[in-house]
Amino acid sequence: MSxxxxxxxxxxxxxxxxxxxxxxxxxxAYRELIDTVAVILPGSVTPVAKIVLEQVSQWGQGxxxxxxxxxxxxxxxxxxxxxxxGHALDFDDNYDPPKAHISTxxxxxxxxxxxxxxxxxxxxxxxxxxxxxxxxxxxQGLNPHHRKRGWHSTAxxxxxxxxxxxxxxxxxxxxxxAMALSLATSTAGGFMxxxxxxxxPLHAGNAAKGGIQS
Numbered sequence: 001m002s003x004x005x006x007x008x009x010x011x012x013x014x015x016x017x018x019x020x021x022x023x024x025x026x027x028x029a030y031r032e033l034i035d036t037v038a039v040i041l042p043g044s045v046t047p048v049a050k051i052v053l054e055q056v057s058q059w060g061q062g063x064x065x066x067x068x069x070x071x072x073x074x075x076x077x078x079x080x081x082x083x084x085x086g087h088a089l090d091f092d093d094n095y096d097p098p099k100a101h102i103s104t105x106x107x108x109x110x111x112x113x114x115x116x117x118x119x120x121x122x123x124x125x126x127x128x129x130x131x132x133x134x135x136x137x138x139x140q141g142l143n144p145h146h147r148k149r150g151w152h153s154t155a156x157x158x159x160x161x162x163x164x165x166x167x168x169x170x171x172x173x174x175x176x177x178a179m180a181l182s183l184a185t186s187t188a189g190g191f192m193x194x195x196x197x198x199x200x201p202l203h204a205g206n207a208a209k210g211g212i213q214s
Contacts, residue, residue: 006141010134011178014164015171019126029128032093036107039092043085044068048198052084052205064112075116076209079162082108084205087154095132098139098157099147101204105158106131106165109208113169127168134181135161147192155190155203162211183214 004012021029043049044067053068062074066081073081086092086104095102110124110131119127139146139157147153163184167177187210190203 007178007182008174010137010164010181011176012174014130014134014167014177014181015174017130019122021126021129025129026125029125029132032103032128033107033124035093036086036103039089039104040067040082040086040108043088043201046085046088046201048088048201049081049085051198052081052202056081062116064115075112076212078115079108079112079208079212080205082112082205083208084201087201087204090200095136095139097136097143098153098161099143100135100139100153100157100161102132102135102154102158102161103128104204105154105162105207105211106135109162109211110165110169112208113166113212117169119169123169127165130168131161131165134164150192152190152192152194152200152203155207156188158204158207159184159188159210159214162208163214164211166212166214180214184211187211187214 056073056077059077060074061072063072064075064078066073066078067085083105086108087101092101092104106128110127114124135157138160139153160181163180167180194200
């Protein structure tokens, strides 16, 4: 039997891994949700979040909540806005294997998809943990060379993490999960040379949006 490539292996794992996480893992995921909400709220009044909101508000309404507005936004735009706000102050968590701020990408992605698709809290925690493992494993394979070459891993591996979380929530099959990850590589981008500008938090927003689109 021929060996599967990593894309196929990751896709199958996303689709089939059991939702029977240890309580410690679920508690950690819940804490990261609280932390992410806590940084999104003050981040929503920063200049970059206000600019993003002004733009996405012109691109059509949907049924997903965005910070700083009572209007419902289309799914990818809500994720873009909320993830950008979460990274605006740079107080969000950092995860070593991918060397990325993963929660500010994953939780806005998950909450946006869950609101539109009416997913349960248990499904959201499960999606976070699945994406956490996938993004961590990808990051282990890429770093430290990826970061040393100037890539912002929150933006790059973040797109794949967001795709994994979305695929899990939507209950895609193994092939569909693999294709979502593959497409997410085409939405991944962001350089550390943009640190110190409003582009940095936008990297998180683009990763969330790209993962959902993929």
